[in-house]
Amino acid sequence: MPASDTTGDQPEPASTHRYQADVRQILELVTHSLYSDREIFLRELISNASDALDRARFEGLSDDNLQSASPPDGQEVGIRVSIDSDARQIVIDDDGIGLTAEEAEKNLGTIAHSGTSAFRKMLEAQRAKDGKGDGDSTDDQGLIGQFGVGFYSAFMVADRVIVDSLSGKAGADPIHWESEGGDGYTLTTGDRATRGTRVTLHIRDDAMDYVDVDSLRSIVQKYSDFVPWPVMIGGERANQEQALWRKDPADVSDDDYKALYRHLGTDWQEPLGWVHARIEGNINFDTILFIPASRPWTMDRLDFKPALKLYQKRVRVLDSAEQLLPRYLRWVTGVVDSPDVDLNISRELLQQTPSLRVIKKQLTKRVLDRLKDLTTDDAQAYAKFWEQLGHILKEGVHEVTLEGGPKDKERLVPLLRFKTTTSRAQTDVVDRWRSLAQVKADMVEGQDAIWYLADVDKDRIAHSPLLETFKKRGIEVLLLDDPVDEWVTMNLSEFDDVPLKSVAHGELDDLDDAEKEEEDPIAKAAKDQAMPLATFMEGLLGDDVASVRLSSRLVDSPSVLVNQEGAMSANMERILKSANQDVPTSKRVLEINPEHPMVKTLARLNKEGKTGLEPFARLLLDHAAIAEGRLDDRASPSACRP
Numbered sequence: 001m002p003a004s005d006t007t008g009d010q011p012e013p014a015s016t017h018r019y020q021a022d023v024r025q026i027l028e029l030v031t032h033s034l035y036s037d038r039e040i041f042l043r044e045l046i047s048n049a050s051d052a053l054d055r056a057r058f059e060g061l062s063d064d065n066l067q068s069a070s071p072p073d074g075q076e077v078g079i080r081v082s083i084d085s086d087a088r089q090i091v092i093d094d095d096g097i098g099l100t101a102e103e104a105e106k107n108l109g110t111i112a113h114s115g116t117s118a119f120r121k122m123l124e125a126q127r128a129k130d131g132k133g134d135g136d137s138t139d140d141q142g143l144i145g146q147f148g149v150g151f152y153s154a155f156m157v158a159d160r161v162i163v164d165s166l167s168g169k170a171g172a173d174p175i176h177w178e179s180e181g182g183d184g185y186t187l188t189t190g191d192r193a194t195r196g197t198r199v200t201l202h203i204r205d206d207a208m209d210y211v212d213v214d215s216l217r218s219i220v221q222k223y224s225d226f227v228p229w230p231v232m233i234g235g236e237r238a239n240q241e242q243a244l245w246r247k248d249p250a251d252v253s254d255d256d257y258k259a260l261y262r263h264l265g266t267d268w269q270e271p272l273g274w275v276h277a278r279i280e281g282n283i284n285f286d287t288i289l290f291i292p293a294s295r296p297w298t299m300d301r302l303d304f305k306p307a308l309k310l311y312q313k314r315v316r317v318l319d320s321a322e323q324l325l326p327r328y329l330r331w332v333t334g335v336v337d338s339p340d341v342d343l344n345i346s347r348e349l350l351q352q353t354p355s356l357r358v359i360k361k362q363l364t365k366r367v368l369d370r371l372k373d374l375t376t377d378d379a380q381a382y383a384k385f386w387e388q389l390g391h392i393l394k395e396g397v398h399e400v401t402l403e404g405g406p407k408d409k410e411r412l413v414p415l416l417r418f419k420t421t422t423s424r425a426q427t428d429v430v431d432r433w434r435s436l437a438q439v440k441a442d443m444v445e446g447q448d449a450i451w452y453l454a455d456v457d458k459d460r461i462a463h464s465p466l467l468e469t470f471k472k473r474g475i476e477v478l479l480l481d482d483p484v485d486e487w488v489t490m491n492l493s494e495f496d497d498v499p500l501k502s503v504a505h506g507e508l509d510d511l512d513d514a515e516k517e518e519e520d521p522i523a524k525a526a527k528d529q530a531m532p533l534a535t536f537m538e539g540l541l542g543d544d545v546a547s548v549r550l551s552s553r554l555v556d557s558p559s560v561l562v563n564q565e566g567a568m569s570a571n572m573e574r575i576l577k578s579a580n581q582d583v584p585t586s587k588r589v590l591e592i593n594p595e596h597p598m599v600k601t602l603a604r605l606n607k608e609g610k611t612g613l614e615p616f617a618r619l620l621l622d623h624a625a626i627a628e629g630r631l632d633d634r635a636s637p638s639a640c641r642p
Contacts, residue, residue, distance in 0.1 A: 016186050038207065041157050042081070042216060043223035044150030045092045045199055047315050049079045050227045052096020052197060056168055059097065065170040069095035070194040078230035081220070081238075083211050090158075090211060093198040094229075099165040104177050104187055108151065108163065155181040157210055158201035164190045165197040226314040243314050245286040245335050249276040261290050264307065264333055269293050272385055273374055274334070275366045283358045285338035289367055291374075293381070295388040296331055306330040311337035323352075324360050326403075328396030329367055331389050336363070368411040375415065375435075383429040386417045390433075391482045398484075401491040413495065416488075418452075418478045421471060424462055434476075436495040444474050449501040452478035454485050454571045457629055465557035465627050466503045472555050477503060483575045506565035508552045523595060526603075530594035533603040537617045541590065544621060551591030558596040559624040561588040570628060590621055 060066045069077045080093045099107070154161045163177040176190035192198065203211055210216065213234045220231050226243035244252055244260050261271045272293040278286050289308075298304055310321035314337060324336055340355045371393075374382040386393075394416060400408040417433035426432040439450055451470060455461040458481045470477050480489070494500060530550055538548040546564055554560055563569045567586050576583045592599050602616055 016184060038156045039210070039219045040223075041153040041201075042092075042210075042219045043315065044153045046079055046081075046220065046224045046227060046231060048151060049092060049094035049096060049197070050224075050229055050315075052094055052098070053077065053079070053229050054096075056095070056097040056195070059168070063169075067166075067168040067170070067195040069196065071095050075232065076230050078232060079227075080232045081216055082233075083213060083216070085211055088203045088208065088211060090201045090203060090216070091198060092201075093196065095194075095196040098167040098169075098172070098195050098197055099163070099175060099177075100167045100169065100172050101175050101187060103167070104163065104165065104175050108177055108179075108185065154199065154201055157203055157207035159204045160202035162200040162202075163197060164192045164200070166190070166192040166195055168195040223316045225316070226311065228314060243286075243311075243335075243337065245276065245278075245288045245337055246314070248278075252276065257288070257290075260288065260335075261333070264290075264309070264335075267292055267296055267333070272381055273370055275370050277362070277366055279362060283338070283340050283355050285336055285340065285359055285362075287334065287336045287363065287366075289332050289334035289363065289370075291367070291370060291385070292331060292333065292389070293385065296333070299331065307333040309335050310341065311335060312341065313337070313339055323356060325363055325367070326360070326396060326399055326408075328393055328399055329364065331392060332367055364408055365411065368408065368415065371415050372411065379430050383417070383433050386433055387429065390417055391484055394482065394484050394488050398487040398491045413492065418480065420479055421462065421467060421477045423476075424479055434478075439476055439478065440496060440498055442476055443498075447475055449499045450478065450495060451475060451501055451503050452480055452489065453503045454480040454489065454569065455628070456481055456483055456571060456575060460629060465560040465624075466553055466562070468555035468557060469508070469553050470503060486569070486572045486575060502563070502569070503553070504569060504571075505563045505567075507549070526594040526600060529607060530592065530599055530603045533599070533606045534592060536606050536613075537590070537592070537620070540614055540617050541621060544587070545590045546587040548590045548592065550594050553591060554593035554596070556596075557593060557623075557627065558598045559590060559592050559620040561624040561628055562591055564589055574629075590624060592620060 056066070056069070060068075071077050072080075077095045080091075082091045082093070083089065084091070158181075160180050161178070164174065165177075166172065166174040174190035174192040176188045177185060179185035210219075217233050217238045220233065220238040224231060225239045227239055228242075230237050231239045240263075244256055257274050257276070258270055261267065261274070270293065271290040273291045275287070275289040275291075296307070298307065305320035306322045306325065307319075308321045308324055309316055310318035310324065321336060322330065325332055336359065338355075338359060341359065342353045342355065371382070374385070393412070396412050397409070397416070400406075400412060414435065414437065417435055418439070419432060420434050420439065423432055423434050436450065443450070453461060453464060453466055455464065461479050461481050467477055480486075489500060489502070492500060527550055534548045534550055538545070541548065545561075551560060553562070561570070564586070568583075570586075570588065573583050573585060594600070594603070598616075598620070602613060602620075605613060
């Protein structure tokens with residue numbers, strides 16, 4: 001139970017007290033509104049008991065007269081939870097510091113007056129006096145009850161609460177506190193003979209489901225599994241021996257980490273890797289974060305929430321602390337335990353504070369650094385991880401750009417992997433996925449950009465006419481077939497001083513310049529003859545295309561549609577329209593291949609002044625539209641209209 005640090009006078013027999021006005025109002029709030037789940041009552045009462053045990057241990061170091069604990073025969077000092085179904089009772093008994101009459105009146109009769117909080121202030125003052133500073137780690141780091149309202153959560157399930165306590169202070173008398181949660185409480189002399197506190201809950205009719213050993217054990221394992229004192233239910237320990245994240249990483253085995261991963265219950269496989277960090281300074285926290293080997297099955301659920309659990313001094317306060325990691329790391333599971341995060345009064349919502357931002361920054365850095373290590377330590381495992389979760393990790397490029405996180409972007413970009421025109425057919429998973437550094441290292445002579453093609457059709461993308469000249473020249477092109485890739489390219493204009501360019505945008509002036517000197521006379525003659533045809537077709541198809549020009553992209557195909565420089569891509573249009581966004585269709589540029597037999601024939605007929613060429617001109621447009629899925633292509637089931 002929460003307690004202050006002074007002994008008080010013995011209560012008068014049958015002393016009746018009225019709650020302060022604000023206590024009566026907040027009791028109503030606690031009972032009906034403060035907590036989202038009534039099972040929280042057990043977490044709060046066990047947390048209070050753990051605080052009392054921590055305090056008894058601390059004060060026993062300096063007070064030789066402090067009464068020693070006397071747990072039942074054969075049991076350890078700790079916390080005992082028992083039920084009496086016939087009497088409709090749940091009892092939480094601890095061997096902690098106990099309460100005097102004055103402490104009971106102050107801490108159980110005044111809302112938001114937390115004995116633990118007062119005790120912490122005393123310790124901080126003592127540390128300052130001793131010159132230890134706020135960052136010193138002492139036993140008080142195990143104290144939990146900082147709000148002073150947790151005790152009143154008992155009234156969510158009980159219509160009558162009794163507290164029997166005996167302070168460990170020499171000469172203290174036992175107290176008996178009782179309330180039905182109405183206007184007041186009674187405080188009388190009690191009969192407890194051993195140091196500690198017993199809270200008896202008389203359970204309401206609508207809360208009888210909690211009068212069950214298995215139910216209580218489940219709640220303890222959910223919220224209080226790592227409380228540093230034994231929590232006994234039905235004669236058996238219900239919580240873990242020790243929180244691994246509080247140990248030195250050198251003292252934790254791989255099997256211990258894997259056991260914790262299974263205990264968290266998010267995956268049946270072994271994790272790909274983990275991060276164990278203990279941070280001490282202005283902000284203190286302990287963490288173990290796990291990187292899954294494959295996509296967690298929970299991510300397919302509509303109610304998915306990140307499985308990052310937040311503890312406050314070993315007590316779980318949030319099942320999904322999604323604010324502690326960016327969205328693109330939502331597949332990370334694990335535990336963060338910090339005394340420095342700020343929660344709302346019910347300990348169910350994180351407050352946006354500088355300490356939260358510091359923790360988020362540190363966690364993000366450590367996860368990205370661990371992934372970087374995996375890329376070199378186990379490239380095979382990382383490539384398999386990328387196939388499962390890479391599309392989510394890529395979201396981070398857009399996210400860190402928006403949030404102005406250059407350091408995170410520097411860590412993230414080297415982790416990206418892509419299929420390319422040269423790698424997509426590889427059978428080995430490592431060879432199938434290429435980093436930007438690898439693509440840059442393999443650039444051909446004269447190549448001054450890393451080229452990419454974005455198309456969500458995974459079957460069509462590698463066969464696009466837009467790639468023909470790049471394949472001919474041996475230039476590797478990134479094949480971006482995830483919807484998120486459009487946002488990646490919007491926020492990643494270069495890599496290591498090399499620009500990223502789309503093969504589907506604008507004219508390929510740099511490629512044209514590279515081949516001008518080696519252009520043979522026949523090819524030049526074909527271009528000269530096709531120029532009037534392009535002008536003729538632009539006038540004919542002006543309502544359907546932005547312009548018509550000769551292509552330097554095409555080798556085998558007669559025509560292709562490309563995006564205007566700076567305009568929204570056709571691929572982005574398709575993505576947005578599939579999400580029911582009202583997006584106007586942009587006019588595209590039609591490029592024709594001057595060396596293709598069909599184009600040559602049309603160019604000759606146009607030069608000769610032949611009429612009736614419109615159907616053939618539209619055939620070139622239709623061919624280009626089919627190639628990118630803008631018309632029904634009966635030979636390709638993947639083709640579709642935008």
